[in-house]
Amino acid sequence: MKKNTLEYEQALDTVVEILQNRARGGAAPLSYGELSTELxxxxxxxxxxxxxxxxxxxxxxxxxxxxxxxxxxxALVVLRETGRPSGGFFKLARRAPYKRPGDDMELWVEEIKQLAKHYADR
Known part of the structure; x- marks a missing residue:
């Protein structure tokens, strides 16, 4: 599957849908393996x-x-071994325009809280 193809865009739509549904349900994280299985x-x-x-x-x-x-x-997708996102999430969260503050744990916990709040009524 290559980026900028129909197959990729359809998979992306599905990832967004899965993660939005997860956020609506209280924003409980899921592992990469669980996401792969759902996909x-x-x-x-x-x-x-x-x-x-x-x-x-x-x-x-x-x-x-x-x-x-x-x-x-x-932020909802975590490594099974650690229960936390991979380094890629933290790199994204710290670059412009996101520039999220705090150490890794603070940043991630706050992002999960904000996801639950944002998607609670959607």
Whole structure:
């Protein structure tokens, strides 16, 4: 699956939908493997740790918050081993226009809170 193809865009739409639904349900994180399994169940073969997954997660966040004003959906996807997002999430959260403050844990906890709040009534 390559970026800027119909297949990628359809998978991206599905990632956004899955993560928005998760945020609406209280913003409980899910692992990369769980997301990969959900995607496969919807017809998108996206390995959990390679290929397009990191790009899909970044693009899901950017699509939903291009100006940095909304919480980042990719905060919901965590490493099974640590229960926290990968380094890619923190790099995205700290670059412009997002520039989220705090150490990694503070930043992530706040993002999860904001996701739950933002999507509670949607």
């Amino acid at each position: 496969a169940g919807r017809g998108h073969q996206v390995p959990s740790y390679e290929g397009p997954m990191p790009y899909l997660l970044e693009d899901a966040s950017v699509r939903e918050s291009p100006d940095g004003s909304l919480p980042l959906l990719s």
